[in-house]
Amino acid sequence: MLDSSLAQEIAEIDGVVLDSDVTFADLTTLHIGGKPRGAVRCQTIPALVSAIKLLDDASLPLLIVGGGSNLVVADGDLDVVAVIIEADDVSINLSDGLLTAEAGAVWDDVVQLSVEASLGGIECLSGIPGSAGATPVQNVGAYGTEVSDVLTRVQLLDRATYDVEWVEASALELSYRYSNLKFTNRAVVLAVELQLLTDGLSAPLRFGELGRRLAISEAEDHPRRPVGIVRDTVLELRRAKGMVVDPSDHDTWSAGSFFTNPIVTPEVADAVFDTVGEPTMPRFPAGEGKEKLSAAWLIERAGFKKGHPGAGAKASLSTKHTLALTNRGEADAADLVALAKEIRNGVFASFGVSLVPEPVWIGISIDD
The missing domain is CATH 3.30.465.10 (Uridine Diphospho-n-acetylenolpyruvylglucosamine Reductase; domain 3)
Structure with missing residues (x-):
């Protein structure tokens, strides 16, 4: 909880509303994450600036939250203040x-x-x-x-x-x-x-x-x-592909494309091609001496199909697209991390290519 005197000072900012009930599961498209130390809803830009300064002056860790579509947040109580931007002109x-x-x-x-x-x-x-x-x-x-x-x-x-x-x-x-x-x-x-x-x-x-x-x-x-x-x-x-948010569709309970398309040397791309041998393997120029591969293609060729690991899993690949890791309704952060590790490790074992997660991790890491 926020210190009562600080909470009162923040609450007095015009355009700020304190929210004592919200969790990161409420704030993220993955619907995963525990409870912040406090949540500050800022309805105007001046309110946002004032609230951030007060929290920084108090040396409190804070997380700026917009749509919550790029966050993987740990479960439980988190020592972070969620600053929720609602200024939307x-x-x-x-x-x-x-x-x-x-x-x-x-x-x-x-x-x-x-x-x-x-x-x-x-x-x-x-x-x-x-x-x-x-x-x-x-x-x-x-x-x-x-x-x-x-x-x-x-x-x-x-x-x-x-x-x-x-x-x-x-x-x-x-x-x-x-x-x-x-x-x-x-x-x-x-x-x-x-x-x-x-x-x-x-x-x-x-x-x-x-x-x-x-x-x-x-x-x-x-x-x-x-x-x-x-x-x-x-x-x-x-x-x-399940990439437009729909609360009724668990394929959209995701952080979008979970891994970035890897940028590699032509030699690495050639090695992947030699392993798979598909003339249609997607590979694109990515600047001098670099090529971009498709993370979704690598995931599929490493043996992970849509919906992996199957019905009943709390966290799985989307049934519509292999690049989205999804919460099937009851997943927690540990379930998602375990799946992310399995996918990353499987692609590396198959091709020697390290997939890099795109979301921001809060209180947890794929390397934990």
């Missing part, structure tokens, strides 16, 4: 295509608003769970699009100085599923600014699963389609 300038979203805005709501405004650029990121503030931290991406493609600036709270300023996206060192904010506590994202396209068409699409569904030919040069059609198609594809 979104503004759109139709003339120049600039979209600004506060950190607590539901990301898919932001995408939907952009599509309804006939703005292009993030339609391929439809259906991704979580909040707008989380998107630059791990540079979320799907179907050939990343947030870094459209991100112009982020508004940050510096945890050392408590200054609030807009920072250019170029300062974040954005790359595949990475920014220099990730796994650090140096700053908190308060808002994001995106530069979108104003002609009602999507960003250029890549040939692949989405491209085939949209009848795009490999011969097309920088193909684009109406944003609404692309969004609907992406949502259809993601729902088929």
Whole structure:
């Protein structure tokens, strides 16, 4: 529990509500996790800044929570204060295509608003769970699009100085599923600014699963389609994989894609190919002297099928997609960690490739 005098001081901040009942199982899409030392709901950006400063001044460990879609949290009582961002204003300038979203805005709501405004650029990121503030931290991406493609600036709270300023996206060192904010506590994202396209068409699409569904030919040069059609198609594809949150569907009780696609040397990729011998093995250029492999493909070829380890398991791979580790309704953190270890160790034993988990771990680790 929070010290009573500190709790009273925080509760007096305009736009703050203290929540003594919530657990991380309530706050995360995995529906796993114990009870925080305290929970502070911040409905405005000024309230968020004030609450963080008070908690930092009291030297209390805190965890910023948006949509909770990228968290694996231990069970039991946790010595951490959950700071829940509920500031969710979104503004759109139709003339120049600039979209600004506060950190607590539901990301898919932001995408939907952009599509309804006939703005292009993030339609391929439809259906991704979580909040707008989380998107630059791990540079979320799907179907050939990343947030870094459209991100112009982020508004940050510096945890050392408590200054609030807009920072250019170029300062974040954005790359595949990475920014220099990730796994650090140096700053908190308060808002994001995106530069979108104003002609009602999507960003250029890549040939692949989405491209085939949209009848795009490999011969097309920088193909684009109406944003609404692309969004609907992406949502259809993601729902088929259990990647659109649905409380009634345990295949969506996950942290999304649990492992990042491994970046390896061509020699390692060649060794994997030699082991499996499939001409259609997915491998893509990933910068000088590097290639990107498919984590889902490696998991399947290591012998782990959809739904592994089978009916009755508390935690299993999704029955729709091997890259999602899911809570079947009664799993705890230990169940999920055991499954994650089994998958990681099995892929390494088969191919010598180490899969890296994408979520943030709180109070627990895959290496425990």
